[in-house]
Amino acid sequence: MLKRNASCELEQELFNNVIEKTPDYIKNLDLLNFDNEGEFTFTLKKEHLYPHSDSNPEGLNLLEWFANYAKEAKVSTAGIRGPQNIIYPQDTRFPINLVGIVLATLAKALVAREKYKGKEVLKLAGSEVRYNSDLYLDAIARVQAAQGIKTLVPQGRKTIPIWLASFLAFKLDLVGGEYITSSHGISVKTATKDLNSQGSQYLPEESMEFVDKIQEIFDKVEKEGSYTIKIAAKNDSLIDETIMSKLNDGIDLYVEYLKSGVAQNLDGVKKMKSKLFVECVGGCAYRTLSRVLEKLGILDKYAWNNTEEDPFFHSIGKYDTDPKGNRVFYDYSVDATVVAKRPNGEKFFPVIESMNYEKVFADYPLGTVVLITDPDHDRLTVCQMEAAGNEPALEEYGISYIKLDENRILTVYSANQAFLMLMNYRVKQLKAQGKFKNHPRFMIKTTASALSWDEWAKAHGIKVVNVPVGFKEIANIMKKVELQIKNNPDKEVVVNDVFGNSINLGVQPRLIFGGEESGGMIMGSEDLIESLAGRKAIAMREKSATEAIIVASSLASKLEEDNKTLSEYLTEIFDENNIRAKYDVREDISYYNESEPDIEKLKAAKVEGEKQRTKNDLFYLSLAIAVRDGIADIESVKKVLNGTFAELNFDNLKSVKFVGDGTYMLFNDKYIEIRPSGTDAKTKAYGGGENLEDIEKFARVLGNYSGERTELHKELISDEFYNNSKDKAMDYYLQFVEKDANNEVFVIPEYKF
16 A cells, blocks of 8 residues: 555545545555565466456456456547556556556567567656656556666656657657656546657557557466566666756757747747746646746746645545535546536536635736646646626627636636637737748647637638547648658648548648647647657647647737737637637536546446447437448438437538547537547537537537437438447548558667767
8 A cells, every 4th residue: 555645635535435445455465566676577377367256366357457458549549548546556446557557568568679679769758746657657667678678767757748758759769658647637547648759649550559469468378377577676777867867858859849939939928017827737737837938038927826746636626525416525627628517507617616716816916817737738728817897798709707706707718719819829920920921831620629710720721630539630640741741842732631521731831730629739830840860740749738838928928018808819819700600618428427436336337328428429420420321311310310309400400420539510500529438438519600509509418318219210220230330430530540641660760869
């Protein structure tokens, strides 16, 4: 058992729940003792593969763990993640556990050794602040060292953001990296995000390579009875802090990159009178962001909150009641944009409300811009303190707000709104500098992001490439573009989006923006970004809250100079660009309580929830695939939907398409996308359009539908087609991913750093 000192009563309640629900045989496990700083071995036994019982006291049920792990690897959008036992991390009943991480790391190491036989293999390992992150980092580095892989770790093995790990994997031409995080997920969740040599998250086919290797190991255990895994010493020479120390954790290289792009001119920020407020949820952001801002000469323009690293995330998003009012520990995650309902039906922002801003901002002036970043520092939420009285205008434009007191409100911008402001400001910057016309411009966005982005882009002559949800999908398009630029630098670049459109991006195009509605974004540079060994990229592979903060700070300085609020700036963008689809919504439907401390109850609830999620998904997905295969037309789909949802009208539905991970419905005045989580018992319903009340209703009703097939649905879609639609969808997704794919083989360079 790891000793824990709770930071508050609520965290102690969490600890008590975990301890109470953990059986003694788990508490007494002593399989992998990383307190032993010397070399040691772990023997994986056949008994470990099967469930624990009186007749199999060494049972770990690893076969069941692996079946679920492999299933998630096929569809994961952001690393293979799930809950862990935060007190007893060897608990293999949980999706993420120490034994599983050792096995997965070993498998990835074996794959790398086979691919790069006789070469020096270098990888990076990093983490944010989640429970057991330091243990998992140690395990990853020591398992890799035992396989002859050199692992770069930060100075003192301290935290770094995910975008810095990604940036360094590309910039230093590493084989890849391992990063421990679960983004803005609940505190008990974690994951290993696998980064390839591009610094991009693994695509499913890359994950399946090491999943197959785990299967090989298990097959050997079944046949031979055991398998020995070596663990290197903690101070093994292949675990290297000196390179990261020499590189100042990569800060200097990253600042150089920023100065070539979004940080070229920060004079406005340097002249600001008011301070920008940075909320470091979890504390990980501060260590890196403050050093970047200091290098840029603007550190004194920021005020900070929650700079201490805390795996409980300063109690942010944590409550002692669930949404129904039941007395129980409940975690809303640390996604600041999450909207929930109180038992009386009133909507509220549970995460932001738990930040106690009415007190925190007592002495801050009106106009203060608030920049909220998540534990691995890749997402950004933008807010601003305004004077009360402007609420009707905010509501007219779909801008959310929280009342702080009688005189002040806090406007809360969705990423769709915030990023529209940032990309608009960036384009105006480039136009003012005379650079915009130097290249054709394009944007990569997820289908679930705002329709307003597409409208705005059209107004500025910017091409838009739509992709499925997940930043790896954005990175995949980047790599396709780069391959064409490399092979035919004087020819027009043409790519396909997930809707099936062929898009001509022009000669030597440049990315103006890549991002998604969940709060992650990146901006491309004018000159191609070059790694130390000469590889070239149009933009980085992972979303970065630091890059977003730099652009947001520059925008805030301009608005301060012009005496404007963010809300005024956003409404100007809507008006200047004749944007009709001003509104956007996201309905999050979770089919179980992720905070349930009893893992057996949690797993059972998740399984039932996954059935509900899949049933909801298949109702719409089968219609989309039927249209694609010519089994149905749009009129027959309208008939099914109008017959199913009497409270909704589908008469102006134009198309229904599968978009890689969800079903996208395009109307004359809106879009609705229903997307099942690939990793959890959740459904997400997105909408964007001209009427807020209308899209809210569509998203709510469609997202919460049971998925029960109606007679009209059964008449149109046969049982066989319905049951096969998920497999057909996966085939179509892989066709999209693989078309014109950049499959250049990574060549390990001669390292000189």
